[in-house]
Every structure is written in structure tokens, then in C-alpha cells.
Amino acid sequence: MSLEGLEVNHDPLNDQHGTTVVEDAVPDTVGGAVLPFPDLLTKTTLPAPDAPTEASTRATIRPARIRGTLPPRLLRAAQLTRRVATHERTAAAARFTVRHGMFATAGAGILARRGWESRTTARYERMMRAAEAAGQPEVAMEWEQRAAAFRSARHQRRMDLITAPVRLAKSLLVGTLATAAGLLALGIAMAISTHHVGETIAPAMFAIHLATMVVYIASVVWSPMLTVAPAIALLACWNAGRKRQAAPSWALPTNNGGDGEPITPSSVVLALRDLGIAPLRKAILEMGDAGAGMLGPITIAGCGVEVDVQLPTGVTTVEVQNKRRKLAENLNRHEHEVFITIPQAARTVRLWIADSGALDQPIGPSPLVTDATATANYKTGRAPWGQDLRGDAALISLFQRHLLVTGLSNQGKTVSLRSLALWLALDPTVEFRIADLKGVGDWGMFDGLATVLIQGPTDDHVIDATEMLEELVEEMERRIQAPAGTVFPPLIGIVDEAQVAFMCPVVGADKRPYGGTKATSRYFMAARKIHNQGRVVNVLLWQGTQDPTDQNLPKLVREGAHIRASLVVGTEAQARMALGDKAVNGGAAPHLLRQGLDKGTLVVTGDGIKLAPGQSSITVRTHYIPDAEAIEITDRAKAERTAVTTRAATEKDTEEVDPLADVAQVLGDAPRMLTREVLQRLADLNPGFYRAWSPQDLKQLLESVGAAPHKSDGQMVVTRAKVLAALARRDDDAPESDAE
Ligand SMILES: Nc1ncnc2c1ncn2[C@@H]1O[C@H](COP(=O)(O)OP(=O)(O)OP(=O)(O)O)[C@@H](O)[C@H]1O
Numbered sequence: 001m002s003l004e005g006l007e008v009n010h011d012p013l014n015d016q017h018g019t020t021v022v023e024d025a026v027p028d029t030v031g032g033a034v035l036p037f038p039d040l041l042t043k044t045t046l047p048a049p050d051a052p053t054e055a056s057t058r059a060t061i062r063p064a065r066i067r068g069t070l071p072p073r074l075l076r077a078a079q080l081t082r083r084v085a086t087h088e089r090t091a092a093a094a095r096f097t098v099r100h101g102m103f104a105t106a107g108a109g110i111l112a113r114r115g116w117e118s119r120t121t122a123r124y125e126r127m128m129r130a131a132e133a134a135g136q137p138e139v140a141m142e143w144e145q146r147a148a149a150f151r152s153a154r155h156q157r158r159m160d161l162i163t164a165p166v167r168l169a170k171s172l173l174v175g176t177l178a179t180a181a182g183l184l185a186l187g188i189a190m191a192i193s194t195h196h197v198g199e200t201i202a203p204a205m206f207a208i209h210l211a212t213m214v215v216y217i218a219s220v221v222w223s224p225m226l227t228v229a230p231a232i233a234l235l236a237c238w239n240a241g242r243k244r245q246a247a248p249s250w251a252l253p254t255n256n257g258g259d260g261e262p263i264t265p266s267s268v269v270l271a272l273r274d275l276g277i278a279p280l281r282k283a284i285l286e287m288g289d290a291g292a293g294m295l296g297p298i299t300i301a302g303c304g305v306e307v308d309v310q311l312p313t314g315v316t317t318v319e320v321q322n323k324r325r326k327l328a329e330n331l332n333r334h335e336h337e338v339f340i341t342i343p344q345a346a347r348t349v350r351l352w353i354a355d356s357g358a359l360d361q362p363i364g365p366s367p368l369v370t371d372a373t374a375t376a377n378y379k380t381g382r383a384p385w386g387q388d389l390r391g392d393a394a395l396i397s398l399f400q401r402h403l404l405v406t407g408l409s410n411q412g413k414t415v416s417l418r419s420l421a422l423w424l425a426l427d428p429t430v431e432f433r434i435a436d437l438k439g440v441g442d443w444g445m446f447d448g449l450a451t452v453l454i455q456g457p458t459d460d461h462v463i464d465a466t467e468m469l470e471e472l473v474e475e476m477e478r479r480i481q482a483p484a485g486t487v488f489p490p491l492i493g494i495v496d497e498a499q500v501a502f503m504c505p506v507v508g509a510d511k512r513p514y515g516g517t518k519a520t521s522r523y524f525m526a527a528r529k530i531h532n533q534g535r536v537v538n539v540l541l542w543q544g545t546q547d548p549t550d551q552n553l554p555k556l557v558r559e560g561a562h563i564r565a566s567l568v569v570g571t572e573a574q575a576r577m578a579l580g581d582k583a584v585n586g587g588a589a590p591h592l593l594r595q596g597l598d599k600g601t602l603v604v605t606g607d608g609i610k611l612a613p614g615q616s617s618i619t620v621r622t623h624y625i626p627d628a629e630a631i632e633i634t635d636r637a638k639a640e641r642t643a644v645t646t647r648a649a650t651e652k653d654t655e656e657v658d659p660l661a662d663v664a665q666v667l668g669d670a671p672r673m674l675t676r677e678v679l680q681r682l683a684d685l686n687p688g689f690y691r692a693w694s695p696q697d698l699k700q701l702l703e704s705v706g707a708a709p710h711k712s713d714g715q716m717v718v719t720r721a722k723v724l725a726a727l728a729r730r731d732d733d734a735p736e737s738d739a740e
Pocket residue numbers: 407408409410411412413414415416438546599600601621622623624625
């Protein structure tokens with residue numbers, strides 16, 4: 001359709017989402033006749049006129065002419081009407097009217113229902129259905145018995161009603177006669193005592209006057225009562241509706257149960273009812289107690305409250321978990337202020353609801369900072385890591401446990417991992433070997449305390465870190481072979497920013513990559529070995545990694561940690577990588593923590609930390625120990641220990657591998673040996689270096705020194721004499737080289 005005759009209306013109220021409402025005009029003239037209402041327009045929506053398309057250009061140059069066709073007064077009136085109709089006060093007035101109207105209407109329904117229920121078994125039947133729906137047959141049975149008792153009492157009352165008129169007439173007659181006789185007797189008594197016969201009927205006359213007076217008063221009061229009765233009834237209906245807040249939620253005041261409002265059973269039930277889960281809503285509406293029976297006691301838990309909700313049949317715990325944001329908003333809380341976990345009881349969710357804004361308050365300083373005499377015990381002690389949501393101290397046992405802390409960058413990973421190391425440093429028996437692959441000095445205070453401290457992000461630092469882990473493996477294997485009963489001091493290897501190691505592309509002289517997740521990857525294999533066997537001999541690995549993916553945090557490594565903790569991560573998939581499916585299915589949700597605001601808040605799973613029965617994770621707000629205070633703690637720890645000289649790299653760095661000498665060594669006295677066996681012996685001698693060697697590597701080495709393997713009886717062999725001769729030649733050449 002041609003845009004001739006279009007009016008562009010840039011009313012900001014209509015101009016939503018970058019679109020412009022264009023009124024598709026009925027042409028103001030048809031066959032030359034002027035239409036009486038050229039402004040009766042139908043609306044079409046066009047894209048925003050950002051780009052100077054032909055259409056938009058043409059549309060924007062038209063308004064003056066078309067607008068000019070409307071009488072200015074009409075235009076102003078239309079604009080005023082629109083403004084008034086959409087004004088905030090108009091909306092508030094409309095909400096007010098609907099709200100109170102609905103209170104009265106719904107209240108009438110509530111009262112009628114109550115009246116009906118008081119005379120029928122409807123209430124009992126509803127309770128029975130609710131109990132059945134909630135899977136509580138014994139409760140349903142109890143209600144059935146109550147209904148039967150009610151029915152029999154009602155039957156009795158009805159039977160009594162049949163004989164009631166006769167009994168009433170009899171009682172009336174007897175009552176009247178008795179009263180008359182009584183009044184007469186009283187009159188006679190008064191006449192005798194006053195010697196005045198007229199007193200005989202005085203009591204009867206008094207009774208008649210009294211009755212007349214009551215009838216008169218009733219007749220005066222009756223008429224105004226009849227007038228105000230509808231108003232009282234309306235007020236009663238309105239009050240019943242108000243108490244139930246029986247109006248659409250959009251019409252209720254916005255501050256209804258606003259921030260800071262205490263959590264009550266009814267606010268929890270209403271929040272659940274309005275979650276948008278149809279079976280839950282239906283079950284709550286059918287429950288006689290308006291759903292209160294689903295709730296356990298609401299208990300104060302730290303800076304919030306906790307309540308267990310037993311869901312009716314047909315509603316799964318996952319459905320409620322998936323509606324966390326809506327539930328929080330229904331409770332007038334932010335999403336991060338409501339935690340939904342799955343306790344042991346079947347079909348039950350546990351809600352922890354923070355006091356508004358309470359989670360934004362910092363927790364106090366670490367006891368390691370405030371108590372200069374704090375000590376630690378690797379075996380029996382528990383590190384004071386922070387507080388759980390209930391406000392209880394979150395203490396963690398590090399005894400024989402591998403640890404993994406993950407999270408997005410700059411959320412407190414290093415600080416939280418370091419806090420544990422600072423506590424353990426106060427146990428002088430613990431040896432630390434640390435590789436900080438970020439290397440900006442976060443672990444610098446461990447210089448003079450750790451035996452190894454590698455700091456830096458380069459490939460060389462990854463090589464050092466890998467060799468540090470391989471040394472731990474060697475130490476672990478040595479300990480495993482030690483006589484039974486040997487006591488091993490704790491040896492903690494810490495790799496912060498371990499993702500740098502996994503992503504390292506360097507391949508060593510032995511053809512084995514340092515990074516990666518292959519069976520030949522050196523860092524990966526060393527980490528796995530420690531995970532598999534280190535625990536019993538107190539060789540432990542703690543790793544901190546950023547932003548977990550399958551590449552930078554392989555499944556086997558993340559699952560090898562006994563304690564897994566996650567700061568905020570980007571997605572649920574990452575939360576599953578960090579903590580495992582079981583924890584996330586049980587309600588652990590580090591992906592719902594707030595980046596930047598929940599720094600230092602960890603969702604922790606695994607053993608070593610006390611979890612509530614049936615729960616698979618716990619949220620810990622860790623104490624923040626800044627660098628200056630960390631230095632004070634390490635200074636105290638150093639004062640309690642014998643001084644150590646910290647190496648910035650591993651010992652292997654200085655160790656030179658001499659493959660030819662090694663070949664000679666493994667040949668021993670054998671005049672010749674199969675190449676396969678030589679390779680095997682080399683791998684046993686220095687696994688880190690030779691394990692990845694192929695026959696080709698060995699051949700290259702020996703050919704380069706003139707001692708190439710050859711075939712004997714159809715198999716490749718290495719000849720000892722040739723190797724020794726090559727060694728001798730090299731030794732002869734050596735002084736000359738040195739001289740040069
Ligand atoms: N428990 C805590 N409470 C409050 N703030 C904290 C806490 N822990 C850390 N922070 C803040 O977060 C900042 C970053 O901490 P940290 O260096 O540990 O992050 P990170 O996750 O290791 O970062 P990256 O991965 O980039 O190295 C700290 O400088 C501090 O300001």
C-alpha cells in the first residue's frame with residue numbers, strides 16, 4: 001500500500017522496542033468528498049525509522065500535512081485523553097477500584113462458601129481430597145471419620161426438628177402457665193404484705209408493660225437496622241476478601257509484603273501457589289487449610305529463615321527448583337536470596353530465604369586474623385573458612401582430601417584457596433609445594449615457608465609446575481613402598497590457575513606434551529596419579545582453576561577431588577563440571593550467584609564439610625583475608641617452623657638427562673639387548689623422560705652416535721660394545737669441545 005496518507009505518530013508511549021506506530025489512514029477524501037472523521041485510523045507497525053529507507057523518508061515528511069487536517073482542539077483533546085488514561089494516578093485509581101471491588105465480591109463468595117461448608121460435608125471432602133493428593137491416607141481416613149460423625153449429628157438434629165413444633169408448643173404452654181402462676185403468686189404475696197388487693201395483678205401488669213416497651217424499642221431500631229444491614233454485610237464481605245487478599249496480583253498494592261517483610265506461612269503458600277505450576281496451584285486451592293499443611297515450621301536460620309515444603313503428588317521438586325526466580329520474586333526477594341535444596345524427605349524442597357539485603361552485608365574477619373594465637377592441626381583440625389547461610393561457622397577438614405576450587409575470574413578463587421593454606425600453614429608438620437601460574441605475587445608470602453614456589457604464567461612455569469607434580473608422584477610412590485606403619489608428614493601440592501597447565505601446548509624432548517588431556521600428557525597424568533593414590537600417604541593436590549571447560553579441567557581431574565568448591569560460574573553446564581551432576585541436581589547453583597557481588601561465596605560439595613542431612617552441597621561465604629593480613633599469618637607460621645629455602649623450580653631442572661649414558665646403564669653387562677627391552681628399561685629408569693619414547697626415537701639417538709641398532713635373528717637389537725665405543729668417542733671429544 002502506498003504510504004501516501006500515512007501519519008507517523010512518534011508518541012513515546014507507543015514507540016516501544018524501536019518500532020514506530022504508523023497509523024494507516026483512511027484517505028481523507030473519497031471521490032472528492034471530504035470524510036467527516038479523517039482521524040479514524042487503523043494501526044500498523046513498521047520498523048523503527050533508524051535507517052533512512054525510502055518508506056521511512058516518505059513517512060517522515062508527511063506528518064505536517066496530515067496532522068494539519070485534524071482540528072488542533074480535537075488533537076489536543078485526544079492527546080489529553082490519552083495522557084489521562086495512561087497516567088500513573090489513573091492506573092493506581094483503577095487498581096484501587098478493582099482491588100476493593102474484588103475484595104467485596106470474592107469476600108461474599110468466601111462467606112457463602114463458609115456458610116455452605118458449615119452445613120454440609122464439603123469441607124471434610126475437600127480435606128480428604130487434599131490429604132489423598134498429598135499422599136497421606138491416614139489423614140484422609142481421619143477426615144472421613146469426622147465427616148461420618150458430622151453426618152450422624154446432623155441426622156439427629158433433623159430428626160429432632162420433626163418433633164420440635166409439638167415440643168415447642170408444650171414448652172410454650174407450660175412456660176406461660178408457670179410464668180402466670182408465678183406472677184400471680186408474687187402478686188398475692190405482695191397483696192398480703194401490703195393489705196392491698198390491687199397489688200395482686202401488679203407483677204402481671206409490670207410484665208405486660210415490659211413486653212410492650214421491648215416491642216416498641218424493637219420497632220424503632222428495626223428500620224435503621226434494615227437500612228444499614230446491607231452496608232454491614234458488604235463490609236463483612238470486603239473484610240473477608242481483604243484478609244485473603246482475594247484480588248488479582250496486579251491490582252494488589254506493590255508494597256504488599258514488600259522488601260523486609262517477614263516470611264509467614266501464608267506468604268510462602270501464596271508464593272508457591274502463584275509459581276505457575278498448575279497441579280501445585282490446584283492442590284493448594286483444594287486444601288482446606290489453604291496449603292499450610294504443606295509447610296514445616298518456619299525456623300530462623302542465620303540471616304534468613306528456612307522452611308521445608310512437602311509438595312503434593314504430581315509436583316516434582318525439580319519443577320519448583322526451576323522456578324527459583326519466580327519464587328523469590330513472589331516472596332519479594334531477589335533470586336540470589338532464595339536457595340532451594342532437596343532434603344532427605346521424599347517430595348520435599350527446603351527453602352532458605354534470606355532477610356532482604358542480608359547477603360550483601362560482609363561477614364566478619366577470619367579467626368586467623370583476629371586470633372594471633374590460632375593454631376592448626378592437619379589431622380584433627382578444621383579450617384575456619386567462613387559462614388554458611390545459616391550464619392554458622394563453615395569449618396572444613398582438609399585431612400587426606402584433594403581439593404578443587406573453580407570459578408570465574410576475579411571472584412575470589414585465589415583468596416579462598418589461600419585462606420585454607422594459611423590455616424594449614426599454622427601446622428608446622430605440613431610441607432607446601434606451590435605453583436601459582438598467574439604469578440602476580442598472590443602466593444608470595446609463602447616464600448620461606450613452602451619448599452617450592454613457582455610463580456608465573458609462561459610455558460616454562462608450566463614445565464616447572466608439571467615437574468613439581470611429578471616429584472610429588474615420585475615421593476608418593478616412595479611412600480607407598482615404605483614399610484607398613486611409617487608415618488608420612490602431610491605434603492600439599494597447590495596449583496593455582498591450573499587451567500594454564502592443561503592448556504599448555506609445549507611438547508618435551510621425550511615427545512610428551514605438558515598440557516592436554518591425553519594419556520601421555522604429563523601434567524594431567526601426574527595429577528591423576530596423585531588423585532588416585534596420594535590420599536593414604538598424605539600427598540595431596542589442591543587446584544584452583546578458572547572458568548571450567550572439558551579442555552581446561554578434564555572430567556577425571558575434577559572428579560578426583562574430594563572437596564569441590566565453586567564460586568560463581570557462567571552456566572549450569574559449568575556448575576555441573578565444577579561440582580558434579582549430583583550436587584547440581586540437589587540444588588547446588590553456583591551459576592546463580594552474582595558475578596562481582598558474591599565474591600568469595602562458594603558452593604561446596606564433597607566430604608570434609610558438614611552438610612545438612614540429605615543435602616549434597618552447602619553455600620559458604622568465605623572470610624576475606626587480604627594480602628597484608630595473609631603476610632602476618634605466614635610470618636606467624638614461619639616463626640613456628642624451621643626455616644626452609646624455597647626453590648623457585650624443581651630439582652629436575654638442574655638434572656641433565658644423558659640418553660646415551662642411560663642406554664649404556666640399562667644394557668648393563670648384556671652384550672646385546674632387544675630394542676624393546678632397552679626402551680622398557682629406560683622408561684623404568686626415568687619415566688618422566690623416556691615413557692613416551694618410541695623405537696624410532698631410540699634408533700635416531702643411536703644412529704647419531706654411530707651405534708645404530710641392527711637385526712639379529714629377525715629382531716632389532718642394541719649392541720653394548722657399539723654403545724660403549726660411542727660413549728668413549730664422545731668422552732675423547734669432550735675436552736676439545738671444552739677447550740674451544
Ligand atoms: N571472601 C571475599 N569477600 C569479599 N571479597 C573478596 C573475597 N575474596 C576475594 N574478594 C575480592 O575479589 C578480588 C579477586 O580475588 P582473587 O584474586 O582471589 O580472584 P580470582 O578468582 O583468583 O581471580 P583470577 O582468577 O582472575 O586470578 C579480591 O581482590 C577481593 O577484592
